[in-house]
Amino acid sequence: MGFFLEVLIGGLLGGVLYALVALGFVLIFKASGILNFAQGAMVFAAGLGFAAAMEKTSAHMPFALALATSLLLATGMMLLTAWAIERFVLRPLVNQNGLTLFMATIGVAFMVEGLAQQIFGNNIRRIDVGLPKTSMFILESQFDGGILVNALDLWTAVIAALLVVALSLFFQNTRTGRALRAVADDHTAAQSVGIPLNWIWFIVWSIAGGVALVAAIVWGSKIGVQFALTFVALKALPVLIVGGLTSIPGAIVAGLLVGMGEKFAEVYLGPSLGGGIEQWFAYVLALFVLLVRPQGLFGERIIERI
């Protein structure tokens, strides 16, 4: 039972990390109807920018000031990225169909990955923002050896929860949030009622950049900032399918489900199937959800007149 709980907790906390990346996808899809293939590249670029800034600043100023300065610089970099994407990629493609915009984001992914490596190099960069990495063992009196909980994973869950609350409030309770949702429904209609499309797209890509920065700091604290971070985005795809492309709570719940499900699959089914199954298990889960509920567990059911 102790081991079962350990796998459960590990899976749930790991799932929060997936949810964090999936959030970036959901935000952009919700506000612009684009499945942003470049989200993984943005996580990588944000991490590189932040780590490089920390390396430069921490040698000249106290840790807290270096951290704040680096956060500002990395945020500025992501704002600049958002502006460039809006100005040079999205603006010329207003009113194009979703597939065209999706293909454009694939191009953006290659550009962002390449430019980030060109500017910051390919070396692995460490990130240390003071998040604890110690392990805690709880319920030691009930279970032999206790139940392992990683402090870093726990902090990640707290950060993700705060981010979700902030984003939900922003989308539900602000004029800009409502404008974002209007743009998602129909670009042209939103424009016709005076919503500045270019500004909205800049805002949403900036927010996605911010989420990418948070995800990069958390993942970078675990494994360092390196190209492999772009693969984290692949983990977010089944999360999106399970949770629904338009739901922020869906991304969170699906992240937890996928994280938990793949850990259970690897631990309990893996040995009899040769192991290494958690990668495809997430996609099998997503496929199953597509069959029974194509819009995802929390997605909006789309009914179109034909």
Next chain:
Amino acid sequence: MKKLYLVGLAAALAFSVDSPARADGDQFIPILSYRTGPYAPNGIPYANGFVDYLELVNRRDGGVNGIKLAFEECETGYATDRGVECYERLKGKGPTGASFFNPLSTGITFALTEKAPADKIPLITFGYGRSESRDGSVFRWSFPLLGTYWTAADVIVQYIASQVGGVEALRGKKIVHLYLDSPYGKEPLPVLEAKAAKYGFSLTPMPVTAPGLEQKSQWLQIRQSKPDFVILWGYGVMDPTAMQEAAAVNFPRDRIIGNWWAGAEPDVAPAGEQGIGYKAVMLQHGAGRGKVHADVEKYVVTAGVSRSKPEEIGQVLYNRGLLNAMLGVEAIRTAQAKFGKRPLTGEEVRWGIENLKLDESRIAALGIEGMIRPFQISCADHQGAGLSRVQQWDGKTWKVVSDWIQADESLLAPMVKAAAQKYGADKSIPAFDCTKAQ
């Protein structure tokens, strides 16, 4: 304006070529490298070491006996399909075609093992590739110089035995083989299984899906089963992630033993303090500088043609790239003694590799004393040596913590023979009689 644009375009194209100018009288060496993608942190120092040595030979010695070395890099991204594309693109370059190829990936090696003989180009797989390819009677064109995965696996188990009180004490012990789920990670399994059967320890293979970012499930299982040792067969991001997860479950890092592709600076540095104590076997050499590095500084770095960062020169993977290039160059030198001082074909270079011999004096002359031991390649033995040592990461550098360990040939040789014969039978390759080799 249009002319200016065309001139600019032509200039950009000219400067985008990675290699130095190639002349008709040059010996061409293709370089399959990966400077981008998830494995770039490992691929870059290797490629830099390789290129720096070729530059050194050209600038210090004027080439090999006056024959300049021309080379061109091709980016594989560590992907098999792109590696094969690079091979096809580069195999015919230079006046005599490619001298040899270093696929620098087990997957690419597997893909080229049948192509290279047809094109009469040798493959040098320095510490990787098919383990049975050391049998030169079947694998005429493959040269896994100085070590195969089977050699590494055998040495790791021998080292573990030395830590628990001898091979007899292995009985009843539990060892987990944590590996990247790829041809690279699966390659040592036959030897580990044979050793487990011979010495009575339990072996639990645990695959990790590439690139290895997610290992929590595996480490929770390790925490539950409490193995005595974990053999780490990872690459790139999988290795520091393993350190982090091991630390999270309080598994002692000094009971994780990696292979030589999981034993370089990029494998441990990102893990910070959590990597301290981790051990890995060595492909003979480790980190550190010798006379050859001083020459690289003098003739290559000072001239401004090196792409290496100052701290990178002398690191494990830089040294491996440098040694890889050096062995190739020495093979060309050996072949020149037989075929003449001119650009050689791949077939002639193959003879040079098969007759490559580095003794103490030659090793000293090359400025690599202490990095490798004397060895000799032959028709029957394309590996040349089955020696290794163990190093340990102290948080800043690798420290050698064992004496030289000779792989157990009584176990490996029959396995190599059987696997090579099976390959030969499957592919209808008649075994070459090595007594007739010239």
